Amino acid sequence: DGGITQSPKYLFRKEGQNVTLSCEQNLNHDAMYWYRQDPGQGLRLIYYSQIVNDFQKGDIAEGYSVSREKKESFPLTVTSAQKNPTAFYLCASSIGREGQFFGPGTRLTVL
Amino acid sequence: GENVEQHPSTLSVQEGDSAVIKCTYSDSASNYFPWYKQELGKGPQLIIDIRSNVGEKKDQRIAVTLNKTAKHFSLHITETQPEDSAVYFCAASMPKAAGNKLTFGGGTRVLVKP
Numbered sequence: 001d002g003g004i005t006q007s008p009k010y011l012f013r014k015e016g017q018n019v020t021l022s023c024e025q026n027l028n029h030d031a032m033y034w035y036r037q038d039p040g041q042g043l044r045l046i047y048y049s050q051i052v053n054d055f056q057k058g059d060i061a062e063g064y065s066v067s068r069e070k071k072e073s074f075p076l077t078v079t080s081a082q083k084n085p086t087a088f089y090l091c092a093s094s095i096g097r098e099g100q101f102f103g104p105g106t107r108l109t110v111l
Numbered sequence: 112g113e114n115v116e117q118h119p120s121t122l123s124v125q126e127g128d129s130a131v132i133k134c135t136y137s138d139s140a141s142n143y144f145p146w147y148k149q150e151l152g153k154g155p156q157l158i159i160d161i162r163s164n165v166g167e168k169k170d171q172r173i174a175v176t177l178n179k180t181a182k183h184f185s186l187h188i189t190e191t192q193p194e195d196s197a198v199y200f201c202a203a204s205m206p207k208a209a210g211n212k213l214t215f216g217g218g219t220r221v222l223v224k225p
Contacts, residue, residue: 006154031211040115041216042200043155058212090154094211099145102154 004103020077021106023091032074037088113138117216134201135183141203149198176203191223
């Protein structure tokens with residue numbers, strides 16, 4: 001059963017904490033992406049990776065970090081430097097020039 | 112960079128009527144235009160896409176049209192049903208964009224009234 005999984009579904013962070021969101025895909029896709037979605041708004045690109053061990057900043061990378069050690073995995077860390085991290089985080093993957101396929105999302109809330 | 116505008120932001124239709132969502136893009140080099148449907152609390156789902164060498168594409172009750180000259184593309188949903196209620200996003204991608212990056216519109220919340 002191929003697809004993209006994200007965990008956890010809900011995540012709560014205290015002020016000053018770093019948290020890591022998981023994204024795994026078994027679609028054999030080369031490229032992976034992280035987006036942030038705020039209520040009633042569109043998707044904004046945080047980071048993307050075209051191949052293993054390589055990634056680039058998107059439009060709103062400040063306060064976030066990523067790694068791409070395996071083709072299947074693209075974890076996102078929300079650091080304490082991100083001043084307004086409460087949002088819905090979406091991971092996606094794609095291959096070639098096909099469209100991006102999204103995971104179910106992680107809702108992050110700062111306590 | 113590319114900029115995508117999407118209208119309307121909300122759309123209410125009676126069940127069985129048609130719904131049309133319009134998007135405009137700024138960069139004439141864009142050549143791939145997907146549409147996504149997002150239900151509450153879920154990730155967006157790719158429902159249809161079109162490339163710049165095609166003017167129209169249909170898949171059952173949904174269709175997308177592209178006018179390259181005017182730099183706009185539209186999603187048409189016919190015979191709407193309550194399960195069509197969701198937020199719809201358009202997006203655009205340029206051929207030389209590294210990593211197949213997409214630029215998204217702001218979304219349209221569609222409500223189909225029974």
